[in-house]
Amino acid sequence: MTQLPGLLDTEAIRKDFPLLDRQVHDGKKIVYLDNAATSQKPRQVLDALSAYYERHNANVHRGVHVLAEEATALYEGARDKVATFINAPSRNEVIFTKNASESLNLVANMLGWADEPYRVDHETEIVITEMEHHSNIVPWQLLSQRTGAKLKWFGLTDDGRLDLSTIDEVITDRTKVVSFTLVSNLLGTVNPVETIIRRAQEVGALVVIDASQAAPHMVLDVQALQADFVAFTGHKMCGPTGIGVLWGRQELLEDLPPFLGGGEMIETVSMHSSTYAPAPHKFEAGTPPIAQAVGLGAAVDYLSAIGMDKIAAHEHAITEYAVKRLLEVPDLKIIGPSTAEDRGATISFTLGDIHPHDVGQVLDEQGIAVRVGHHCARPVCLRYGIPATTRASFYLYSTPGEVDALVEGLEHVRNFFG
Amino acid sequence: MYQDVILDHYKHPHGRGLRDGDAEVHHVNPTCGDEITLRVRLDGTTIEDVSYEGQGCSISQASASVLNDLLVGKELGEAQRIQETFLELMQSKGQVEPDDAMEEVLEDAVAFAGVSKYPARVKCALLSWMAWKDATAKALSQEAKTA
Numbered sequence: 001m002t003q004l005p006g007l008l009d010t011e012a013i014r015k016d017f018p019l020l021d022r023q024v025h026d027g028k029k030i031v032y033l034d035n036a037a038t039s040q041k042p043r044q045v046l047d048a049l050s051a052y053y054e055r056h057n058a059n060v061h062r063g064v065h066v067l068a069e070e071a072t073a074l075y076e077g078a079r080d081k082v083a084t085f086i087n088a089p090s091r092n093e094v095i096f097t098k099n100a101s102e103s104l105n106l107v108a109n110m111l112g113w114a115d116e117p118y119r120v121d122h123e124t125e126i127v128i129t130e131m132e133h134h135s136n137i138v139p140w141q142l143l144s145q146r147t148g149a150k151l152k153w154f155g156l157t158d159d160g161r162l163d164l165s166t167i168d169e170v171i172t173d174r175t176k177v178v179s180f181t182l183v184s185n186l187l188g189t190v191n192p193v194e195t196i197i198r199r200a201q202e203v204g205a206l207v208v209i210d211a212s213q214a215a216p217h218m219v220l221d222v223q224a225l226q227a228d229f230v231a232f233t234g235h236k237m238c239g240p241t242g243i244g245v246l247w248g249r250q251e252l253l254e255d256l257p258p259f260l261g262g263g264e265m266i267e268t269v270s271m272h273s274s275t276y277a278p279a280p281h282k283f284e285a286g287t288p289p290i291a292q293a294v295g296l297g298a299a300v301d302y303l304s305a306i307g308m309d310k311i312a313a314h315e316h317a318i319t320e321y322a323v324k325r326l327l328e329v330p331d332l333k334i335i336g337p338s339t340a341e342d343r344g345a346t347i348s349f350t351l352g353d354i355h356p357h358d359v360g361q362v363l364d365e366q367g368i369a370v371r372v373g374h375h376c377a378r379p380v381c382l383r384y385g386i387p388a389t390t391r392a393s394f395y396l397y398s399t400p401g402e403v404d405a406l407v408e409g410l411e412h413v414r415n416f417f418g
Numbered sequence: 419m420y421q422d423v424i425l426d427h428y429k430h431p432h433g434r435g436l437r438d439g440d441a442e443v444h445h446v447n448p449t450c451g452d453e454i455t456l457r458v459r460l461d462g463t464t465i466e467d468v469s470y471e472g473q474g475c476s477i478s479q480a481s482a483s484v485l486n487d488l489l490v491g492k493e494l495g496e497a498q499r500i501q502e503t504f505l506e507l508m509q510s511k512g513q514v515e516p517d518d519a520m521e522e523v524l525e526d527a528v529a530f531a532g533v534s535k536y537p538a539r540v541k542c543a544l545l546s547w548m549a550w551k552d553a554t555a556k557a558l559s560q561e562a563k564t565a
Binding site: 374381387 | 425451474536542
């Protein structure tokens with residue numbers, strides 16, 4: 001067995017994840033390398049979900065019975081856990097949403113309906129990048145179309161990094177908001193946050209960071225980042241689906257208008273008008289995803305007990321090994337940085353002329369789960385002139401043996417279509 | 419799923435390349451990026467040529483090659499029967515075991531029976547067939563207008 005420095009005790013960790021024992025296609029043990037799409041869930045999260053439904057289920061923030069109080073305490077307790085996990089100055093800055101897409105749409109709509117000085121209109125500009133997931137492109141396209149604001153973006157270099165050579169022309173005095181991903185879901189690139197934030201602050205633009213591919217894998221400190229908003233989703237970080245987070249600076253959350261109206265987000269309501277609850281409730285209309293928030297709280301506990309710095313070190317070691325092994329495969333081309341420096345544990349590649357669908361299907365027959373397609377980041381595929389990629393993405397339970405299985409699997413794919 | 423017949427058609431496609439046609443269509447499969455440009459040339463009710471160019475997985479490319487084999491030279495009515503039979507097979511979710519009668523109609527295309535078990539891949543197999551149907555309708559309506 002390959003031993004690498006910095007690896008976690010995956011033998012122990014894998015015992016927490018029932019699904020990793022699953023066999024597919026007549027007894028082949030699953031090799032799960034689709035973690036950038038969603039992670040598997042540890043027993044601790046599954047137990048928290050069933051304990052919530054079996055013992056504490058009630059609606060939150062209403063009713064005086066014991067179950068309502070327990071459910072509220074669990075839901076709000078999850079908010080405390082997430083606030084600590086991202087080092088938020090205040091728990092009231094943590095808004096629960098249904099996923100990162102909803103978080104990003106929420107910011108775009110807060111700004112679309114805002115008064116000065118936050119208002120995005122036809123005299124202002126929005127800046128994104130060419131490596132964004134569709135969820136950090138389309139909300140800004142909609143905002144641009146509805147307000148007349150100009151949408152601009154940073155292009156990419158040939159080796160899969162942001163081209164910041166014209167940063168002063170892209171981010172200008174007219175820029176109202178800059179929104180970019182911390183880690184690319186297709187290329188794996190970790191972006192230079194400081195450079196972008198410094199320029200944004202110079203011109204007084206708000207900064208939104210999509211941390212969907214960062215929060216599961218590294219220490220995420222919203223104060224150190226110095227952004228104004230940070231969005232991520234629960235299901236990629238061992239939590240259940242249906243729960244996401246938007247963190248925003250308190251003063252902004254106080255100033256900006258609500259987007260969705262309904263129960264829970266109000267102070268008083270008359271037939272003519274309403275006043276709103278303070279943040280975070282102002283942005284959480286309707287019954288929230290309670291069990292899912294509780295599950296995310298359990299996921300945060302699980303990850304924190306292992307240590308995000310240790311998880312990052314483990315993934316770095318796996319990525320270094322995977323890059324080296326993959327580059328040994330003839331005709332394989334990595335789309336994105338070809339070293340492990342400033343990159344996450346997500347590796348996209350092409351394999352000669354073999355279509356990624358065929359690569360993925362033949363890997364699946366061997367029990368290896370990867371993602372194929374444009375990964376909801378079609379502009380990246382267009383930029384590199386490819387229809388799609390095969391993507392292998394690793395997590396805290398991934399092993400060097402799984403990298404070896406992937407490489408062997410790809411040899412089989414080459415023989416099959418060769 | 420990957421029958422030898424399918425791999426043969428994928429590696430050595432029949433009738434590939436765009437030639438003169440009465441109508442042209444461009445179809446894409448948005449979930450995976452498979453694309454095809456397809457032209458149909460008719461001589462009355464006989465299919466004189468189906469030519470195509472595209473990119474995509476082995477299933478979508480092989481399926482276009484099989485279509486060219488099966489439909490060129492056929493009367494439209496018969497071609498439509500073949501297309502419907504292929505559609506029925508692909509929508510069978512792996513439940514239809516092709517019998518001799520079906521094999522008589524579909525020839526090499528029965529090799530795609532296994533693909534019908536994979537919902538994500540059925541669209542790949544049907545891409546060229548839907549494009550052909552669309553192009554034929556377009557050619558016929560143009561003919562009706564000029565007649």
